[in-house]
Amino acid sequence: MPSYFNAGHHSPLYMVAGHLRRRPQPGRVDTCEAGTLSMNWKGVGDLLYQGRYDVIAVMNDFDAVDGLARFAEYARALSPQSRLITFGRLSSLNPGFFRQFDLDAVVQSGDYECGVAHYVNALAAARPENAGATGLPGVAVRHGDHWREPAGQGDRLAPEEWSLPDVSEIPYQDYDRFYSRDEHKFCGIPFRRELVVPAARGCPVGCEFCEVPDIFGLRERRLPVDTVIDYIRDSYARHPFEYVAFYAPTFTLDRRWVHQLCERFIEGPVSPQWKCATTVHHLSEELVALMGRAGCVRISVGLETLEEAGQGVLPRNKRIEAERFRSLAQWCTGAGIELNAFIIVGLPGTSIQGASRTIELARSLGARIRPTMYTPYHSMTGEMTTRQVSRFNRQLITDDRSVDAADDDRGAGRQRAADARYALLFGAEERLTDVHERIPKRTAP
Incomplete structure (x- = not known):
């Protein structure tokens, strides 16, 4: 499960x-x-x-x-x-x-x-x-x-060698069921069928709480634009997909590639609605406007925290001030794009109050928020039990001893401080997405 x-x-x-x-x-x-x-x-x-x-x-x-x-x-x-x-x-x-x-x-x-x-x-x-x-x-x-033991490090494939998923064997009806409950904050768009395009592997940003660099490397590998276009066209001809989800750690890392893709979408005949994930640093007003014209309906960014005390844990190009995020929200609104903000609760140096303020600001700007628990993957060991490893899921606190009672301004102890973190992840969500209303329904080809 x-x-x-x-x-x-x-x-x-x-x-x-x-x-x-x-x-x-x-x-x-x-x-x-x-x-x-x-x-x-x-x-x-x-x-x-x-x-x-x-x-x-x-x-x-x-x-x-x-x-x-x-x-x-x-x-x-x-x-x-x-x-x-x-x-x-x-x-x-x-x-x-x-x-x-x-x-x-x-x-x-x-x-x-x-x-x-x-x-x-x-x-x-x-x-x-x-x-x-x-x-x-x-x-x-x-x-x-x-x-x-392995005979050295494992091999890596060039993007041209990737075998993109065969859409005929994927249980999309089950995916649809997961995504229909937007309050669960899964990544998909409810009531619309998603085609995932694995566009890139690897990321040079180097967030210590992210697994991508360790698994796929710091150098990005990216599919050619022509391959992406062909895969979308062929998949849409075989199945009633309604939008594309680009699966790439930092989608706009290569702006030249993104410009080329957007221009192809604008020219047609392949012109899907789509979404992606990237960083605030790798976006500009001009690029967001172009993405909106090319059919982008959601941009997800790793906001993580706006609390100054937590910025030192982030890579330099992830340290975002409130005004920079406010500008991005305005660009997305102007381009007709939903802004989705990833926020980390329990990031070292941050407080419950700081995480709450980050969430409140994002919501006040119209952003959809997806909070997750800070998960220090580097602290896992091979001697851990299944129960211990299962806590490294970005939802549970991996070690209750890491919760400082000072997080709770009433000083009621570690459990109450943990509860305050969980309230940000599992409390009732009133702001649900309406982005599906911008995506036309399709019937089977």
Whole structure:
């Protein structure tokens, strides 16, 4: 059960599958996205028993490890010939944690596609017990009672080598259900179907609370504009998508690329409504206006905090003053774009009062806000229990001892201070988006 849902976070499942299908003699590659609340354990058991898979690649994430041990138990009982490998955001940041589970391999660095393919290729080329005997780039492999460490860092793909998701196998009806409740503050737009376009990987901004640089590197890799246009056109012809979500850590990092894309959208015939995420620093009044003319309906920015005491934790180009954010809100209003502000509660150096003021200011400017809990990924260790790791989900306080009772101006203690933080994340939300009203409904092609 996901604590947060972003369809972009799920796209690696389909990109890894597409990459495996491009291997010589790929065999059959199936996908099953059981994390959308559309399956039960009987259905998982049916799939494992009837599938008779050689390899099962399990995607992991920060908030979805609670069922991993149970899944491995089912797989060993119902498909004992299968080899189990896991890949994903959590294993890339805390690979040692996964060595406690009944798995055969863990992708712990590099692009996920490369790690899984290395392991599958090793199995195809050798006896199972010898797969990865000399080490694999970015992949730890179990041999008996011990683990063989990776043979160096994992590989990275050029954007031209990415296999974009096959829209025919993605359960969009389940995604629609998640996004219909805007008070949950998921990333999608309610009542409209979203096409995710994984446009870029990597980010040089370097926020210490973000996993992107550690997993995908500080150098950005970005799809060619022509590839993006072709993918949108082909996907819209196959499915009734109503807007595009660009999945990129800092969408406007390459302004020249964004200008080229916007000009293509304005010229047509591919002219979707769309949304993106970026930083305040990487936007200008001229660029926001161009994006609005090109169909952009929402820009999400990492505002994080406007509290001066918390600015020192942020990279220099993320230190934003209230007036700068006020200007951005005005630009977005003028361009007909909804501004969505990511705000971090519990950021070191900040207070409950400061976080509340940041949220209140953003709301007063008409912005949709999405608060998350500060999550220090760098403090995870491989010795942690599943319960401990499950708190690193941007919703729970990872360590209650980190809550200073001084956060509570009534001095009522640590629990009340924690409750004050949770009130900002889980309290009733009255301001719901209306951006879907700007996006026309479509019927099936």
